[in-house]
Amino acid sequence: MPPKAKANGVKKARAPAKRKLAEEFPPGEVLTDNAKKKWKLGSAVGQGGFGLLYLANEDSLGTVKADAPYVIKVEPSDNGPLFSELKFYMRAAKPDLITTWMKSRKIDYLGVPKYWGSGLHEKGGERYRFMVMDRFGTDLQKLFEGCEKKFSRKLVLQLGLRLLDILEYIHDHEYVHADIKASNLLLSHTNPNQVYLVDYGLAYRYSPEGVPKEYKEDPKRCHDGTIEFTSIDAHNGVAPSRRGDLEIMGYCMIQWLCGRLPWEDKLTDPVYVRDSKLRCRDKIDEFLKSCFSPENIPVEMGKFMAEVKALGYTDKPDYTKFRGILQQGLKSIGSADDKKLDFSVSTNSCPSVKTPKRKKAEGKGQSADETGGTPSKKRQANGVKKTSPVKKKTVVSSEPAVKKSRGRSKKNP
Template sequence: MPPKARAAGKGRAPAKRKLAEEFPPGEVLTDTGKKAWKLGAPIGQGGFGLIYLADENSAKPVDADARYVIKVEPSENGPLFSELKFYMRAAKPDQIQSWMKFHKMKNLGVPRYWGSGLHEKGGKRYRFMVIDRLGTDLQKKFEECGKQFPRKLVLQLGIRLLNILEYIHDHEYVHADIKASNLMLSYSDPNQVYLVDYGLAYRYSPDGALKEYKEDPKRCHDGTIEFTSIDAHKGASPSRRSDLEILSYCMVQWLCSQLPWEDKLQDPLYVRDSKISCQEDISEFMTKCFSTQDKPDEIQKFMEEVKSLGYQDTPPYDKLRSILQAGLKTIKSKDDGKLDFAVVKGAGSPRAQKTPKKRKVENEDSETDGSPVKKKTVTNKLELNGVKKGRPKKVKNTVGRKQAYPKSRLVDVETQTSPGVAQKSRGRPKKTSN
């Protein structure tokens, strides 16, 4: 259960989680399937763990072009344990491959899970997970482009994210924290994008039983404040419509540089009420964000379709994709498979830069372009009602399920039970996930 929000002005005790010690290159970790993995240089750092280049164990050292990374954190911490639940149930290579084959897709932007386990050293136990290595995140690209993406690129990203969300939704999960810093390009193919950081992933339909709508005041505003859904603002568990609402806010921001409520992110009630007003009159919301000649009608249609969904409804993924594809036709373009991050003419103009200075959006874990990174000092930020500006808080996942599609045998995560802390405290600095 997430911690109770505190009144503004009251301090919060620091999280009692241990930081992972850095392992030397060449350290060998053995997963639950008895497969040995060798660590290379650390290339990323999260709030409570490190990310290392990795490869299958051999006499050779792990080189800079390693295909895998390993996330490591002390076993008593909860964040990686929570994320691991999703990966083991929905991201095995054969599952992803079967889905792609069935839907005649060449790529699906979900990182593949290759193994996990516990490692002991110096009398301490560490949890680790092996997944695909990825490249840079889209938040960096967004800033490089003057905080504005080309319309074609936004529509392409929207279509790809619909494919990803349809996959994870069919496997009974929702992501709940979609944003540019949680989207990463493939390490080997800059035209492929992956949705990462499943620490907030929620099992909305365990064994096919849909969760009912229920507001919990202790869970209000979970997620990343500027993008999180109205349901989350009210304390309800995330749903499929929540993911799509979050995606719509992302697409609007990518197109016009900033959302209307980004000037008061320190006030979660203001942000919530602004989103409610937005959904009550989507046309007026679009007028606030775009000039008449630049208004993307397809985004308004997308938002109106999502608005019509009930909490337990299955989204019309094909219809939503067709809306975005129609938008491509409007600008006389098509999804040619290439992601062009060209700077938009006028990007970085006064309108695009009017957002007051605030923290840089980053993920729980970060990976640079293959180079070792230095550890950064974590500083505390002010919070209001327990919510730090733009910082997501992780929720505990439910445990144990059979996947929806395709059918395969579920492998136990580990022989141990969940640690006492199965969530990340709101406001901890996040770095780009792998």
């Protein structure tokens, strides 16, 4: 039988393959990683994308209890998100690398999740990929919303200092994160004064073997990331960079301080968002005036964004200089970095938000990417995913599922 003729000479495009949903394994299932180390699964505590998260511990430790220190992310091996994230963890998040870095910088902790193992597991004729990670507590987005979407200036500057440590580390290991936001920042499961940057699904190796990628616009990649915070480079379809991470970080800090970014009224229009960011970059003082009352403008954020603006695409940021700007901001309000993250008191009329008792957090488990929990709902318009409004709460649970916002438009002229 002869092949069917192509309509109008055009070959019909194949529909993208559907990703499989992960099968839920019973508690007690044992997985063996690539290093032959065995891990035992506890209860499923969350779903992220097409994978499931389980509490876990080393197989020799018996039953997996509610205070298990690890989580294991499992997804069908044909799916792609976990495979992409694994590349980062295996190259840059091994415990010895992180420990060596901390000692060299003389810091008490580094907010990068540690990679403990990964491998393939077969069950019922299906193959699954898994990765073992640290367990974490609540995410900052829940705290932010419970705090009427305003953090104190001291807290924001301290979070900025922790983020600079994290970004300097991952940048030094040839990667950029590209999706910094409150829902990707989690408190430690055991120490509420430690915050970790998670979800490396968009992490990009910007400098393989020490050779930085060149600036190149690609219309197919326009607006990658989370629309509120993604960098101007990303809006233009350019691969993520170190300056992009710092730009995203700046937007996050300003939102945490004032509650809302100027372009949040039209997040379904990525071109509008991009153009708004361009105007704000060109006129930083006016940008800050649109976010704050005259007497409350954080001068340090203007200096921070000016330093970001001065960076070239392949430039290495002066992390010490950026730290100095934030430390000066703390000094200007008569404060200092005491290493304590206080979410209960705010100069922005924020209600008291208490870190939950550990028993309740353990009962709920963790969520989507690193910790387990109920995924946050999002809606999509014009190809751009936007976070749906969430009722204000002071209850803290665990990390929500993280989704990427993506839209497309014509190439920036």
